Amino acid sequence: MAPLTLDELRKKRKEARKEIYLREGEYKSKIIVHMGTCGIAAGAREIVSAFLGEIENLTEKNVMLTASGCAGLCSMEPMATVELLNSPSVKYGNLTTDKAKRIFKEHIIGGNIVTEYAIGIGSEKGG
Amino acid sequence: MAVRRIELMLCTGTGCVAGGAFRIKETLEKEIQKQGLDKEVSVIITGCNGFCGQGPLMVVQPDNIFYGFLNEEDIPFLVQEHLLKGRPVKKLMFTPSEKKEPVPLLSEIPFFKKQMLVALRNKGIIDPEKIDDYIARDGYTALEKILSSMTPDDVIDEIIRSGLRGRGGGGFPTGTKWKICRTEQKTPKYIICNCDEGDPGAYMDRSVFESDPHTVIEGMIIGAYAIGVSHGYIYARTEYPLAIKRMQLALTQAREYGLLGENILGSGFNFDMEIREGSGAFVCGEETSLIHSIEGKGPEPRQRPPFPAQSGIWDCPTVINNVETWANVPVIINRGADWFSKIGTETSKGTKIFSLVGKINNTGLIEVPMGITLREVVYDIGGGIPDNKKFKAVQTGGPSGGCIPHSMIDVPIDYESLTKAGSMMGSGGMIVMDEDTCMVDVAKFFIQFTNDESCGKCTTCRDGSDALLEVLTNITNGNGKEEDLEFLEEAGNAIKDASMCGLGTTLPNPVLSTLKYFRDEYEAHIKERRCPALVCKNLIKYYILPEKCTGCKLCLKNCPPGAIKGELKHIHIIDQSKCTKCGTCLDVCPPKVSAIIKVSGKETENITGIEEPYPVKKKEK
Numbered sequence: 001m002a003p004l005t006l007d008e009l010r011k012k013r014k015e016a017r018k019e020i021y022l023r024e025g026e027y028k029s030k031i032i033v034h035m036g037t038c039g040i041a042a043g044a045r046e047i048v049s050a051f052l053g054e055i056e057n058l059t060e061k062n063v064m065l066t067a068s069g070c071a072g073l074c075s076m077e078p079m080a081t082v083e084l085l086n087s088p089s090v091k092y093g094n095l096t097t098d099k100a101k102r103i104f105k106e107h108i109i110g111g112n113i114v115t116e117y118a119i120g121i122g123s124e125k126g127g
Numbered sequence: 128m129a130v131r132r133i134e135l136m137l138c139t140g141t142g143c144v145a146g147g148a149f150r151i152k153e154t155l156e157k158e159i160q161k162q163g164l165d166k167e168v169s170v171i172i173t174g175c176n177g178f179c180g181q182g183p184l185m186v187v188q189p190d191n192i193f194y195g196f197l198n199e200e201d202i203p204f205l206v207q208e209h210l211l212k213g214r215p216v217k218k219l220m221f222t223p224s225e226k227k228e229p230v231p232l233l234s235e236i237p238f239f240k241k242q243m244l245v246a247l248r249n250k251g252i253i254d255p256e257k258i259d260d261y262i263a264r265d266g267y268t269a270l271e272k273i274l275s276s277m278t279p280d281d282v283i284d285e286i287i288r289s290g291l292r293g294r295g296g297g298g299f300p301t302g303t304k305w306k307i308c309r310t311e312q313k314t315p316k317y318i319i320c321n322c323d324e325g326d327p328g329a330y331m332d333r334s335v336f337e338s339d340p341h342t343v344i345e346g347m348i349i350g351a352y353a354i355g356v357s358h359g360y361i362y363a364r365t366e367y368p369l370a371i372k373r374m375q376l377a378l379t380q381a382r383e384y385g386l387l388g389e390n391i392l393g394s395g396f397n398f399d400m401e402i403r404e405g406s407g408a409f410v411c412g413e414e415t416s417l418i419h420s421i422e423g424k425g426p427e428p429r430q431r432p433p434f435p436a437q438s439g440i441w442d443c444p445t446v447i448n449n450v451e452t453w454a455n456v457p458v459i460i461n462r463g464a465d466w467f468s469k470i471g472t473e474t475s476k477g478t479k480i481f482s483l484v485g486k487i488n489n490t491g492l493i494e495v496p497m498g499i500t501l502r503e504v505v506y507d508i509g510g511g512i513p514d515n516k517k518f519k520a521v522q523t524g525g526p527s528g529g530c531i532p533h534s535m536i537d538v539p540i541d542y543e544s545l546t547k548a549g550s551m552m553g554s555g556g557m558i559v560m561d562e563d564t565c566m567v568d569v570a571k572f573f574i575q576f577t578n579d580e581s582c583g584k585c586t587t588c589r590d591g592s593d594a595l596l597e598v599l600t601n602i603t604n605g606n607g608k609e610e611d612l613e614f615l616e617e618a619g620n621a622i623k624d625a626s627m628c629g630l631g632t633t634l635p636n637p638v639l640s641t642l643k644y645f646r647d648e649y650e651a652h653i654k655e656r657r658c659p660a661l662v663c664k665n666l667i668k669y670y671i672l673p674e675k676c677t678g679c680k681l682c683l684k685n686c687p688p689g690a691i692k693g694e695l696k697h698i699h700i701i702d703q704s705k706c707t708k709c710g711t712c713l714d715v716c717p718p719k720v721s722a723i724i725k726v727s728g729k730e731t732e733n734i735t736g737i738e739e740p741y742p743v744k745k746k747e748k
Contacts, residue, residue: 003385005393006271009262012384016263022134022189023252035212045163048132052167056130064189065132067213 021061028062029108032081036070042077050097054104063108076119082107088122133168133210136186136251140175140337141369143182151183154199158206168210174338176251178238180490181221186233186251193233194219223510224488238489241508243470245478246454247494250338255373258380261341267386269460270345273352274394282353283309286456288464290476295321295449296524296553298542304446308436309354311444316356319447320347322363323417325409326525327576329556331480332450334492336370340377346456348386351398354446359400362417364407374402409580413628414447416582427582428628449554451480471497475541479555483509486516486561502536505559516561524553526573527633529640530566549640551633565662566645567652571599573637581630588631591622595638603663607653615642657728664708668731673698675722678743682712682723697740
């Protein structure tokens, strides 16, 4: 490999940053896919792949994709919760890969809740 | 690499590797494959995470969940539960000794909370074998900065203003050392990174090499530019194979990128360096010995001045800095001297890495701001002393340091305060001792070490350490004389005054500091033939209490020399003439029985008064 110039090093840094974004913990939004036995059986893993594919296309990787257990509404699986910074979380149910892609585009990127798929806004209150 | 949703930051520092980290990596990868998660999860190897007492360990990102004491059997469950189903596994999380509930997040674990990372800023976050990981974390931006906007004098000025002092033990102001070398007329000049870490129980330098080798390389390139150097050396001990391997790899990668070699980043500046492996003589940590070793001569120190910055390797001006000192340089250049000098105390700026070991709950490698107290380190970060034992002393600065007693636990950690307390900063070893530690025995241990490692050039160091060792051995064997204490003090001070290098001038510290703070223990050994901590074998005896012994034969079966007489349901007796005082009986006797006692001094007369086993009396109901 030929030695780098200053500009090439800077360009390399920009590329390299994309590789380590998971470790630095600065996110604007978070997607939680519910991966209980019910969720997995209903196809939650395809939903994860769909979201991951969308994140891959982002230039700035500021979306965190994580899994959690059963949300308690097993008949509506696969489900996902979307949290944007400083806004209430939104639960989506009966997801398909196409719905996931639309939610990503409109809600995560655009900031608008996809009301027709949403099944609840805000977290359940504890007693 | 395609994006992943989870990265497993698996520690592969030497400690975790010894604990099986690479086997765990294989198992993790196999299980991830099995669950079809290989497109979603990747395993990243990192250098030392620092919480070595919990190893093998890993951190799951982006959740920031810490798992310790991993073993291969737990991996399938972990992969299925956490990685697939998103349910973190409680039993592998860290639970502080006084609590019942585990602490899932790394950032909430007390061990990590009070730390401040400067030199170790990338530990556990980057793969030390990938230069791109370092570059992504602002690596080599400090180099960019100096090459495009700073003159060598600007760089030296910035380092002087930061207040950075040598982290290898001496604490000499780094920028001043650079300036002295820069103004010398003679050329060529050299720089050296001192990674000859030899203190028992200390592994700061090794961990920096293993977790972030490029920060040292970048620091050295900056130093070379400032001082006007085109060739550097890394002196590392050959007992650090993993550290050397990672540094070698890092050097190769830096050369490929044009960060080392000719015309660095098109700036016209040339610099390269090589690793020299030492064979692990403790005295090579001393700078003039180190220089002799690189030159291929015997590792013996020489008289200073001239200091190496004036006349060092091949009689040329040479700056030697410790690993940690170099690791701080890129951060100071990037964030500025003003930022750095706000951390720490009046005379000690920045942070310091310590290896916290000994009788402490949270063993590991820590980086803390200067000025933090020993109490905060021992109790908040270290989590206190195991088994509710009492804290007795902390030994800082390795074999050249001293023991600081409990009464001084609120001393702030900085160069001057530690020296005033009779110890020293040293390179950062910190050994915690509890009430079961005999301070005379500790002094003997360190003198044994320095006596072995003395190069023999100075009579006071060579023969003086012999004399100290002989007297300390007599005292711990129960043959001490009252005049011994005066001798230890006198000889200790003479060795300090008349030895040439740092090894000799500091080797009496463990003796002098324990004499100062724990004189009563020395006196008990000499006057009463008693070891208060019940450690010195010649001064202790084990007995079986007849009123407690149940005659279960457990100690009898386990006694290595077969020194226990008895039969089932009969009181057992230890034959003192055969007993080697290994303490196995005490360890195996069930806690609810606790029939074995350890005694010293007058109590060693046959306190049970029985000679032959007899049947255990049935308890009256």
